[in-house]
Amino acid sequence: MDDFLLKKVDDLLATRVHLGVTGLRRAGKTVFITSLVHNLLRADAVAARSPLRNFELFDEGRLVAAVLRNDIHATVPQFPYTQAIDALTGQKPEWPTPTDGISRLRLDINYRRGSGVVGTVARWLGLTDATLQLDIVDYPGEWLVDLPMLEQSFEAWSAAMIRQAQAGSRGDLARDWLAFVSDRRPDQPHDEEWAGRAAALYADYLQRCADKGLRFLQPGRLLTPAELRGAPVLRFCPLPQLATAPASGSLQAAFAGKFRDYQDNVIRAFYRQHLAGIDRQIVLVDVLTALNDGAEVFDDMSVALAAILQNFDHGKAGPMRWLTGHKIDRVLFAATKADHVVRGDRLHLENLTRRMLNVLDESNRIKAAAGISVGVLAAVRCTTDVVRRDTGREVLQGEARADDATAAFDPGAVPLDYPPPWNAFRYRFWDFQPRPDPGWRYGGFPNIGLPDALNYLLGDYLA
Ligand SMILES: Nc1nc2c(ncn2[C@@H]2O[C@H](COP(=O)(O)OP(=O)(O)OP(=O)(O)O)[C@@H](O)[C@H]2O)c(=O)[nH]1
Numbered sequence: 001m002d003d004f005l006l007k008k009v010d011d012l013l014a015t016r017v018h019l020g021v022t023g024l025r026r027a028g029k030t031v032f033i034t035s036l037v038h039n040l041l042r043a044d045a046v047a048a049r050s051p052l053r054n055f056e057l058f059d060e061g062r063l064v065a066a067v068l069r070n071d072i073h074a075t076v077p078q079f080p081y082t083q084a085i086d087a088l089t090g091q092k093p094e095w096p097t098p099t100d101g102i103s104r105l106r107l108d109i110n111y112r113r114g115s116g117v118v119g120t121v122a123r124w125l126g127l128t129d130a131t132l133q134l135d136i137v138d139y140p141g142e143w144l145v146d147l148p149m150l151e152q153s154f155e156a157w158s159a160a161m162i163r164q165a166q167a168g169s170r171g172d173l174a175r176d177w178l179a180f181v182s183d184r185r186p187d188q189p190h191d192e193e194w195a196g197r198a199a200a201l202y203a204d205y206l207q208r209c210a211d212k213g214l215r216f217l218q219p220g221r222l223l224t225p226a227e228l229r230g231a232p233v234l235r236f237c238p239l240p241q242l243a244t245a246p247a248s249g250s251l252q253a254a255f256a257g258k259f260r261d262y263q264d265n266v267i268r269a270f271y272r273q274h275l276a277g278i279d280r281q282i283v284l285v286d287v288l289t290a291l292n293d294g295a296e297v298f299d300d301m302s303v304a305l306a307a308i309l310q311n312f313d314h315g316k317a318g319p320m321r322w323l324t325g326h327k328i329d330r331v332l333f334a335a336t337k338a339d340h341v342v343r344g345d346r347l348h349l350e351n352l353t354r355r356m357l358n359v360l361d362e363s364n365r366i367k368a369a370a371g372i373s374v375g376v377l378a379a380v381r382c383t384t385d386v387v388r389r390d391t392g393r394e395v396l397q398g399e400a401r402a403d404d405a406t407a408a409f410d411p412g413a414v415p416l417d418y419p420p421p422w423n424a425f426r427y428r429f430w431d432f433q434p435r436p437d438p439g440w441r442y443g444g445f446p447n448i449g450l451p452d453a454l455n456y457l458l459g460d461y462l463a
């Protein structure tokens with residue numbers, strides 16, 4: 001075959017995989033994407049130690065080269081890969097900034113075909129190399145929490161949000177907003193200025209919840225509005241004491257109208273445009289930070305996750321099918337920041353995550369839906385395991401946040417039960433900072449579990 005024809009056939013044979021990277025705010029999505037891309041771009045078969053060791057394609061010497069494409073999505077911002085790398089590998093390494101809008105990337109993974117039937121036939125035709133086109137979207141975790149709103153009416157949503165705002169420490173944070181909206185009856189005539197004030201007070205309340213580590217915060221666009229900052233569609237909030245049938249022109253009718261607008265033009269549009277058609281899914285869960293923050297935050301994260309997972313409605317028609325897509329057959333649940341605990345505790349972390357998932361997936365929809373795997377992950381590993389001479393205990397070596405010295409840390413233990421026993425101990429896991437290591441820029445990021453994740457999520461495509 002001539003070269004032109006070969007190229008054509010090769011293009012036709014290229015496989016495109018849309019990898020969904022899902023997670024609540026600060027779960028570790030951006031760091032995971034950065035590490036995945038960087039480690040594939042920097043893959044070096046002759047390096048003595050590679051962060052990709054155990055990634056089968058790499059170990060078998062079939063990874064030719066990965067190429068980051070910037071010519072694919074003309075109207076969507078490119079994933080800020082360079083900024084993230086500059087932050088993580090600069091003089092004073094830092095974590096990338098929280099994501100405040102959508103971005104996409106395409107990574108072409110060029111590889112040599114394996115020895116399976118398709119591979120053998122293709123090689124016989126002279127097509128030894130192939131390309132996997134990996135598509136990934138990054139978005140603010142706040143937006144994910146909006147998903148369950150698609151199945152609610154404004155009235156039902158309001159009632160649930162008011163109940164939530166009165167419980168636990170939220171009661172204090174919600175005081176000003178609740179006082180303001182309780183002051184005017186929802187059957188009074190709509191007033192856009194009042195609506196703007198109510199929404200601003202509600203956004204303040206959500207922000208204060210976020211600062212405490214709470215994550216079940218709707219609507220997410222009030223926290224991270226991106227291009228919708230100041231847009232009229234965001235001038236709504238839950239209202240108390242609603243009637244079953246609002247009079248037209250009333251506050252309630254207007255707020256319900258904005259709520260529907262938000263469902264259609266914000267939530268649904270976002271998912272349709274960026275998350276539909278996902279082939280494989282990784283769900284990142286920050287179990288450790290939630291444990292650190294105590295029972296209220298932990299429960300809140302669990303409730304938020306459960307609400308999102310309820311929509312893993314595989315195979316059936318419904319607004320939520322995007323989460324698994326029509327053809328998704330593998331989902332990996334990964335507890336992130338596994339470098340915050342010692343080696344012996346990583347298995348506990350995995351077991352706790354598995355148990356949590358079992359409890360949250362009440363209807364067994366997820367388990368029935370797809371191949372499910374549970375693991376632990378540190379996309380950028382900032383600690384090393386060392387054994388203390390005096391006690392023989394395993395501790396972590398690294399640079400904890402708000403702590404100048406690099407020291408040995410002995411973090412609390414990961415509980416074995418879900419829900420965790422809160423009275424027995426106080427869980428204490430440090431936040432570790434990226435290390436200033438020149439090797440990171442040129443050789444890739446040390447990690448825990450990234451090769452396993454790649455094997456599970458992409459291995460069969462690359463066979
Ligand atoms: N030690 C360690 N910390 C991590 C790792 N991944 C994420 N983190 C920490 O978690 C924080 C949040 O990570 P991001 O990747 O920004 O989280 P995200 O899911 O993109 O968050 P949003 O953009 O807010 O939705 C980081 O700033 C780090 O402090 C990891 O592999 N190891």
Ligand SMILES: [Mg+2]
Nearest residue numbers: 029030098099
């Ligand atoms: Mg992010």
